[in-house]
Amino acid sequence: PYIANMQLSREDAIELLAAEKADAVAFGKAYIANPDLYERLLQDAPLNELKLENMIGTDVAQGYIDYPFLNKQLAES
Numbered sequence: 004p005y006i007a008n009m010q011l012s013r014e015d016a017i018e019l020l021a022a023e024k025a026d027a028v029a030f031g032k033a034y035i036a037n038p039d040l041y042e043r044l045l046q047d048a049p050l051n052e053l054k055l056e057n058m059i060g061t062d063v064a065q066g067y068i069d070y071p072f073l074n075k076q077l078a079e080s
Contacts, residue, residue, distance in 0.1 A: 013044050039072045048073050 007016070007025035016028040034040050036053040043050055051070045 013047060016044075036070050038070060039074075043073055046073070 004026040005024075006027045006029050007019050008029040008031065011019070011028055011030065016030075019025040019028060030040055030044075032053050033050060035058075036051040037043055040050070042048070
């Protein structure tokens with residue numbers, strides 16, 4: 004089995020799977036910023052931006068645990 008990764012967009016993932024160039028796809032950093040990534044990809048919803056400045060070498064939790072879920076963002080708009 005081949006699992007494609009490396010900064011894939013939703014469109015890249017769909018194309019790779021449809022063309023059978025990959026058996027599965029993986030989204031690493033996108034899951035950190037989007038705890039509901041699966042739902043966002045299904046709905047073709049916008050993704051949260053990853054806060055790299057808060058990730059490695061800091062002593063704060065921001066950037067790991069404070070990303071909003073899509074349903075909360077939609078309710079607030």
